[in-house]
Amino acid sequence: MELDSKCxxxxxxxRWDRHKFGLKLVNPANKRKYTILVVGTGLAGGSAAASLxxxxxxxxxxxxxxxxxxxxxxxxxxGINAAKNYHNDGDxxxxxxxxxVKGGDFRARESNVxxxxxxxxxxxxxxxxxxxxxxxxxxxxxxxxxxxxxxxSRTFYARGQTGQQLLLGAxxxxxxxxxxxxxxxxxxxxxxxxxxxxxxxxxxxxRNLLTGKIESHxxxxxxxxxxxxxxxxxxxxxAKGSNATAxxxxxxxxxxxxxxxxxxxxxxxxxxxxxxxxxxxLMSESLRNDGRVWVPLKKDDTRPASQIPEAERDYYxxxxxxxxxxxxxxxxASRNAKMVCDEGRGVGETKLAVYLDFRDAIGRLxxxxxxxxxxxxxxxxxxxxxxxxxxxxMRIYPAIHYTMGGLWVDYNLMTTIPGLxxxxxxxxxxxxxxxLGASALMQGLADGYFVLPNTINDYVASTKLDKVxxxxxxxxxxxxxxxxxxxxxxxxxxxRSVDSFHRELGKLMWxxxxxxxxxxxxxxxxxxxxxxxxxxxxxxxxxxxxxxxNQSLEKAGRVRDFFELAExxxxxxxxxxxxxxGHFREEYQTPEGEAARDDEHYSYAAAWEFxxxxxxxxxxxxxxxxxxxxPAQRSYK
Amino acid sequence: MKIILHIWRQRNANDKGxxxxxxxxxxxxxxxxxxxxxxxxxxxxxxxxxxxxxxxDCREGICGMCGCMVNGxxxxxxxxxxxxxxxxxFFKDGDQLYLEPWxxxxxxxxxxxxxxxxxxxxxxxxxxxxxxxxxxASDGNAILVPKEDADRSMDAAACIGCGACVAMCPNASASxxxxxxxSHLGLLxxxxxxxxxxxxxxxxxxxxxxxxxxxxxxxCEAVCPKEIKLEVIARMNRDFLTAKxxxxxxxxxx
Numbered sequence: 001m002e003l004d005s006k007c008x009x010x011x012x013x014x015r016w017d018r019h020k021f022g023l024k025l026v027n028p029a030n031k032r033k034y035t036i037l038v039v040g041t042g043l044a045g046g047s048a049a050a051s052l053x054x055x056x057x058x059x060x061x062x063x064x065x066x067x068x069x070x071x072x073x074x075x076x077x078x079g080i081n082a083a084k085n086y087h088n089d090g091d092x093x094x095x096x097x098x099x100x101v102k103g104g105d106f107r108a109r110e111s112n113v114x115x116x117x118x119x120x121x122x123x124x125x126x127x128x129x130x131x132x133x134x135x136x137x138x139x140x141x142x143x144x145x146x147x148x149x150x151x152x153s154r155t156f157y158a159r160g161q162t163g164q165q166l167l168l169g170a171x172x173x174x175x176x177x178x179x180x181x182x183x184x185x186x187x188x189x190x191x192x193x194x195x196x197x198x199x200x201x202x203x204x205x206x207r208n209l210l211t212g213k214i215e216s217h218x219x220x221x222x223x224x225x226x227x228x229x230x231x232x233x234x235x236x237x238x239a240k241g242s243n244a245t246a247x248x249x250x251x252x253x254x255x256x257x258x259x260x261x262x263x264x265x266x267x268x269x270x271x272x273x274x275x276x277x278x279x280x281x282l283m284s285e286s287l288r289n290d291g292r293v294w295v296p297l298k299k300d301d302t303r304p305a306s307q308i309p310e311a312e313r314d315y316y317x318x319x320x321x322x323x324x325x326x327x328x329x330x331x332x333a334s335r336n337a338k339m340v341c342d343e344g345r346g347v348g349e350t351k352l353a354v355y356l357d358f359r360d361a362i363g364r365l366x367x368x369x370x371x372x373x374x375x376x377x378x379x380x381x382x383x384x385x386x387x388x389x390x391x392x393x394m395r396i397y398p399a400i401h402y403t404m405g406g407l408w409v410d411y412n413l414m415t416t417i418p419g420l421x422x423x424x425x426x427x428x429x430x431x432x433x434x435x436l437g438a439s440a441l442m443q444g445l446a447d448g449y450f451v452l453p454n455t456i457n458d459y460v461a462s463t464k465l466d467k468v469x470x471x472x473x474x475x476x477x478x479x480x481x482x483x484x485x486x487x488x489x490x491x492x493x494x495x496r497s498v499d500s501f502h503r504e505l506g507k508l509m510w511x512x513x514x515x516x517x518x519x520x521x522x523x524x525x526x527x528x529x530x531x532x533x534x535x536x537x538x539x540x541x542x543x544x545x546x547x548x549x550n551q552s553l554e555k556a557g558r559v560r561d562f563f564e565l566a567e568x569x570x571x572x573x574x575x576x577x578x579x580x581x582g583h584f585r586e587e588y589q590t591p592e593g594e595a596a597r598d599d600e601h602y603s604y605a606a607a608w609e610f611x612x613x614x615x616x617x618x619x620x621x622x623x624x625x626x627x628x629x630x631p632a633q634r635s636y637k
Numbered sequence: 638m639k640i641i642l643h644i645w646r647q648r649n650a651n652d653k654g655x656x657x658x659x660x661x662x663x664x665x666x667x668x669x670x671x672x673x674x675x676x677x678x679x680x681x682x683x684x685x686x687x688x689x690x691x692x693x694d695c696r697e698g699i700c701g702m703c704g705c706m707v708n709g710x711x712x713x714x715x716x717x718x719x720x721x722x723x724x725x726x727f728f729k730d731g732d733q734l735y736l737e738p739w740x741x742x743x744x745x746x747x748x749x750x751x752x753x754x755x756x757x758x759x760x761x762x763x764x765x766x767x768x769x770x771x772x773x774a775s776d777g778n779a780i781l782v783p784k785e786d787a788d789r790s791m792d793a794a795a796c797i798g799c800g801a802c803v804a805m806c807p808n809a810s811a812s813x814x815x816x817x818x819x820s821h822l823g824l825l826x827x828x829x830x831x832x833x834x835x836x837x838x839x840x841x842x843x844x845x846x847x848x849x850x851x852x853x854x855x856x857c858e859a860v861c862p863k864e865i866k867l868e869v870i871a872r873m874n875r876d877f878l879t880a881k882x883x884x885x886x887x888x889x890x891x
Binding site: 047050051054065070084124127128129131134135137138139140142159165173175178179187210239241273277278281384385450497499541543544549 | 666671685692694696699715748753761768771774778788790825828
């Protein structure tokens with residue numbers, strides 16, 4: 001299969017404008033004749049559904065939560081980047097583009113990233129107009145703060161709840177369209193399969209989570225804004241319901257999966273406290289501005305932090321990275337935390353944590369300043385960990401946070417199945433091998449508000465589709481598969497709960513395909529996963545019935561897909577014999593222990609084609625060309 | 638420690654429902670409340686009993702999906718905290734906890750502790766937005782917002798739509814929820830053009846959904862996990878009355 005990224009050529013500054021001009025349009029009066037299905041209502045899906053309806057399309061929108069406002073975009077804390085240069089500190093679209101390509105360790109497309117940086121300006125304007133209460137200066141102008149991986153202040157924020165406020169903006173725009181009757185909303189409805197007819201995405205099969213009814217919905221195009229797959233690891237900062245089912249079913253129907261092994265670990269999360277742990281909570285990266293990270297110099301030091309004298313503390317980030325210190329990027333901070341814990345110098349009961357200490361900052365600035373800056377985060381920490389971070393250092397540990405991989409899409413955000421689009425975290429497009437802070441919100445909204453509503457017209461206008469209904473063989477086949485799987489899970493009469501399997505898979509993935517990977521471990525994981533997957537089918541126990549709310553059944557279907565996806569992630573990680581961004585292969589590092597990229601052999605996006613469960617998928621490669629930002633070793637020394 | 642739970646079990650809206658007693662031994666003080674329920678559910682599955690259905694998603698206090706009554710108090714005993722952020726160290730060995738779903742006519746029961754809060758979405762659809770189509774915005778700094786207004790707007794915008802205010806109100810009124818949205822948008826210059834019609838449309842929708850009226854009891858403020866202040870309701874009432882007195886009620890008649 002030849003992968004055509006459809007990326008425009010020529011001067012990068014005008015690529016998107018020229019590309020847009022070349023796209024076909026749909027007459028406003030004709031748009032209402034077309035139906036677009038949008039799955040997911042986070043920043044990407046919600047903004048896309050609202051914007052498509054504003055344009056005049058008929059939109060049907062789906063989410064598994066009880067309301068579109070719950071999507072996990074809501075939990076993003078820090079902020080959203082935009083190259084407004086309101087502070088005259090040298091920012092520009094080009095600089096945001098440059099930072100993002102470099103931050104992604106040269107594994108993203110230049111054309112996409114430039115467009116993202118360019119659109120960042122419009123996003124802020126749109127959100128302000130919607131009433132997003134961004135932080136303001138006393139003069140009434142928009143306030144900014146700086147964030148990891150950038151030397152300019154370009155992050156717009158609404159306290160520690162930026163994701164919430166941006167999502168509510170998109171949600172309100174969506175509700176307005178629902179009120180106007182242009183969007184039909186289907187909450188508590190989960191997409192369980194994609195309907196492909198004559199090679200085109202024509203619909204989805206859903207299960208109503210309240211009644212269990214399996215239904216098909218048809219349209220002229222299908223848009224997946226269903227988020228990332230970090231929950232493969234069981235423990236992550238994702239919401240409990242976040243899942244990969246929609247993109248995985250699309251993958252099985254023919255959409256290629258891009259860079260599945262590119263996962264991001266966030267360095268500052270509250271550590272695991274026991275076996276019952278259900279999820280991990282992120283503490284904003286901004287804490288590293290004033291907190292100092294350390295562990296005891298000696299192994300197995302059980303003294304409380306306050307009794308460890310200064311000379312016996314190892315401020316390892318400051319020691320190893322004197323110029324960036326505690327502010328090294330996420331991947332570097334995370335790997336170093338793992339390294340010191342592996343040496344037996346971790347702290348707390350589990351020894352899987354490092355200290356983030358504010359003692360010096362409090363001494364220098366006073367408690368009131370620290371309270372003003374981080375009060376809500378300190379409160380949250382105390383609520384969860386039961387310790388007062390004003391008096392004793394926080395304990396933190398890295399956790400799975402974001403997945404840069406996702407469905408492969410071209411410049412139009414279309415997958416390899418014509419008529420199927422993937423937007424936001426669900427696609428693989430803009431962050432390369434590592435995402436910079438405050439860029440996820442930017443990408444979700446860029447895709448949903450500004451990119452997709454332009455590119456989808458071209459497909460709709462240039463594609464002639466026959467009418468479909470539920471009598472079509474492909475529809476009946478997809479429905480039968482969904483019904484069959486549901487019945488199989490319910491009738492399995494096994495002995496183990498879904499969660500027990502999910503935990504086991506998660507641990508395996510964390511150990512062998514987590515913060516750092518090596519060929520031996522990946523091969524071991526690849527040898528274990530198929531057996532575990534088969535055991536799942538034999539031994540999983542799902543109680544209750546299929547025709548009512550059944551949360552165990554919902555989980556069972558999602559975990560089933562995680563098993564298959566986990567295998568692909570390990571395979572991709574094994575195939576990529578280099579270290580880049582979030583993908584750290586222990587065999588490939590510099591003498592100082594930093595990631596060593598291999599541009600000669602691996603400067604490509606991996607796009608995997610499904611070949612049946614248990615069969616080796618085919619690897620296709622999209623070569624990456626860098627005309628503007630020239631690959632160099634990232635250094636934070 | 639051991640916790641004794643009395644949980645409302647109800648298969649569906651037509652089922653009669655009953656309180657069921659469960660014991661959860663080995664509760665660890667670091668567990669969150671929902672993790673304790675996970676442990677209970679794993680036990681129930683092992684005994685071939687159907688697990689307790691409860692809504693939850695982010696488990697970090699922001700999505701608004703979780704919540705139930707704990708000994709008669711929405712989201713339990715710790716102020717300013719959602720159920721998912723409540724940890725078991727606030728309880729002691731042998732505590733008896735009574736868990737019930739949100740109760741309100743406008744929130745029909747789905748199963749066990751799960752209720753249908755879609756009425757909240759319809760309140761927003763009735764007018765809880767600023768009508769601005771994608772692409773029509775001017776530069777962000779073309780609209781100046783005094784910091785104090787932006788801060789107060791943000792205070793109201795922090796609402797997570799969990800429904801605790803309705804569940805706790807003796808009238809099952811949605812006033813705090815609606816008024817938070819009306820305040821969030823009404824305190825900003827962008828929200829002015831639709832301010833009057835917004836209040837009228839949302840209040841009309843609330844009546845239609847059979848939410849009760851506000852009688853200034855203040856239970857909503859006491860249990861709100863985001864500590865939204867009662868003053869937002871005064872602002873809503875003012876917008877509503879101003880709209881009525883000036884005749885700007887187009888939305889209601891439409």
